[in-house]
Amino acid sequence: MTSIDQASTASADQTPTAGAPLLSLDSVACEYRLDGGGRFRAVDGVSLQLGRSEVLGLVGESGCGKSTLAKLICGLERPAGGSITFDGNPVRALGLKKRAQELLGIQMVFQNPYASLNPRRRIRDQLEDALALNPDGSWTVDSLLDAVDLPSDSAHRYSHSFSGGQRQRIAIARALAAGPKVLVGDEPIASLDAFLQARIARMMRDLAIDSGASMIFISHDLSVVRDIADRVAVMEAGRIVEVAPTDQIWDDPQHPYTKKLLAAIPKVDGKGIIPGSS
Amino acid sequence: MSMISIRDLNLSVTTSKQTAHILKDVSFELEAGRITGVAGASGSGKTQTGLAILGLSPAGAELSGSIGFDGVELVGMPAKEHNRLRGVQLSMVFQDPASAFHPMLSVGDQITDHLRHHQKVSKREALTKAIKILGRTRVPHPEEAVKKYPHQFSGGQLQRIAFASAIICDPKVLIADEPTTALDVTVQAGILRLLRELCDDLDLAVLLVTHDFGVLSSVADTIVVMKNGVVVESGEREAVITAPQHEYTRSLIESLPGAEV
Numbered sequence: 407m408t409s410i411d412q413a414s415t416a417s418a419d420q421t422p423t424a425g426a427p428l429l430s431l432d433s434v435a436c437e438y439r440l441d442g443g444g445r446f447r448a449v450d451g452v453s454l455q456l457g458r459s460e461v462l463g464l465v466g467e468s469g470c471g472k473s474t475l476a477k478l479i480c481g482l483e484r485p486a487g488g489s490i491t492f493d494g495n496p497v498r499a500l501g502l503k504k505r506a507q508e509l510l511g512i513q514m515v516f517q518n519p520y521a522s523l524n525p526r527r528r529i530r531d532q533l534e535d536a537l538a539l540n541p542d543g544s545w546t547v548d549s550l551l552d553a554v555d556l557p558s559d560s561a562h563r564y565s566h567s568f569s570g571g572q573r574q575r576i577a578i579a580r581a582l583a584a585g586p587k588v589l590v591g592d593e594p595i596a597s598l599d600a601f602l603q604a605r606i607a608r609m610m611r612d613l614a615i616d617s618g619a620s621m622i623f624i625s626h627d628l629s630v631v632r633d634i635a636d637r638v639a640v641m642e643a644g645r646i647v648e649v650a651p652t653d654q655i656w657d658d659p660q661h662p663y664t665k666k667l668l669a670a671i672p673k674v675d676g677k678g679i680i681p682g683s684s
Numbered sequence: 685m686s687m688i689s690i691r692d693l694n695l696s697v698t699t700s701k702q703t704a705h706i707l708k709d710v711s712f713e714l715e716a717g718r719i720t721g722v723a724g725a726s727g728s729g730k731t732q733t734g735l736a737i738l739g740l741s742p743a744g745a746e747l748s749g750s751i752g753f754d755g756v757e758l759v760g761m762p763a764k765e766h767n768r769l770r771g772v773q774l775s776m777v778f779q780d781p782a783s784a785f786h787p788m789l790s791v792g793d794q795i796t797d798h799l800r801h802h803q804k805v806s807k808r809e810a811l812t813k814a815i816k817i818l819g820r821t822r823v824p825h826p827e828e829a830v831k832k833y834p835h836q837f838s839g840g841q842l843q844r845i846a847f848a849s850a851i852i853c854d855p856k857v858l859i860a861d862e863p864t865t866a867l868d869v870t871v872q873a874g875i876l877r878l879l880r881e882l883c884d885d886l887d888l889a890v891l892l893v894t895h896d897f898g899v900l901s902s903v904a905d906t907i908v909v910m911k912n913g914v915v916v917e918s919g920e921r922e923a924v925i926t927a928p929q930h931e932y933t934r935s936l937i938e939s940l941p942g943a944e945v
Contacts, residue, residue, distance in 0.1 A: 599726045
């Protein structure tokens with residue numbers, strides 16, 4: 407693929423410096439083949455930078471390409487154009503290969519904890535696998551479980567004996583165990599109820615920042631993102647339409663699509679007003 | 685006038701090892717033309733309350749207390765009699781429209797299935813009615829929609845089809861279990877507007893189960909808050925949201941992201 411060749415030449419003369427962004431996307435595109443021969447451009451010319459110890463929220467409606475972007479960052483999808491650089495190294499698509507050592511610093515928490523945990527292995531074994539990727543780290547199975555507020559006897563249980571919120575916390579612990587520099591959360595809270603959502607989101611932020619990592623937090627829920635993100639990127643139909651500090655997005659949105667998203671959030675004021683109707 | 689009157693409803697489920705009390709002395713009313721919202725965290729028993737009304741409590745469940753519907757007692761009603769009410773007078777919309785439909789049957793067949801079973805109308809009449817109802821719930825191009833399959837629709841459109849399916853037999857009670865949880869906020873607003881409209885126009889008694897106080901604040905008329913199978917607070921929408929009496933309700937509202945407290 408030409409895109410990967412470009413990416414590797416670009417990184418050869420570019421050494422990581424303290425000021426450089428940790429993760430940088432440069433006009434990245436991704437296409438899916440459609441039945442019947444057409445192509446669908448799911449991500450189209452996205453450029454983004456993620457700094458160190460920064461939480462970037464990525465919001466947009468279903469089908470806007472948020473998850474595809476997350477997969478591109480993790481190397482689970484092959485870009486059709488552009489380049490992704492993580493800590494000075496080009497991100498290559500995985501294919502059927504093992505992940506390169508220098509890319510293990512990108513870890514992902516998936517949307518559905520029912521599918522992302524192995525039902526046939528004990529929690530301890532799954533966490534130990536992740537710990538083995540980062541032998542210099544200070545985490546242990548017990549300290550990980552403690553960090554995500556799970557009882558230490560969880561280690562010998564299987565994932566089916568946990569609730570959705572608990573499973574998602576195990577998935578977070580597993581991602582942390584590998585000592586990530588970038589934690590990518592693809593709708594990690596979408597399958598939880600509203601009261602847990604805010605709690606898990608804050609937990610992810612605190613754990614990521616405390617361990618010196620950055621986070622990309624993908625959600626369709628602007629109100630949760632507002633709570634935890636430093637900057638917010640708004641995505642529509644494969645493109646980033648607005649990137650700004652969280653307060654600015656909330657108080658002074660520039661793009662009409664951002665305004666539309668904000669206006670659709672129902673307010674908890676008890677007035678019985680359906681958003682969008684005047 | 686109260687359409688459904690729930691009094692001291694208890695539900696316990698016995699599995700091989702232990703008995704779990706899912707609902708404890710739950711009492712509230714559903715009134716025609718009003719949306720009653722039930723709020724609570726996962727596992728608080730809000731969905732089980734809705735399922736109990738429909739007679740869909742899980743195997744091994746034991747119900748006691750009373751659910752009065754239009755002068756009929758639903759608790760202890762034989763399954764055959766309940767079957768005659770369900771889908772006709774008592775209907776339901778589920779959380780995830782993608783899994784609520786059979787992927788290999790056309791939309792037209794699925795939303796007329798219960799109509800043809802209960803009202804013995806011909807296939808052609810049923811389809812005509814389906815097209816009319818789909819137009820009512822604002823599914824684009826209803827004539828073509830009846831011939832399509834669920835995967836050809838977006839989540840929001842499928843939920844509109846699910847509402848069409850729920851109201852096609854002119855029910856009196858509609859139970860909507862987290863109808864917007866799987867949808868985007870922009871689509872959610874449209875579905876909420878539809879729910880409000882159907883409730884007002886068809887004089888439905890609606891039970892809206894949700895964990896989202898934003899949703900309740902937009903459409904519910906009365907709010908019931910549940911915790912571990914117990915009703916901790918119930919009252920008019922504005923009173924419950926702006927001046928919650930119970931500590932638990934307050935904590936739920938305060939735990940919401942971006943809550944202005």
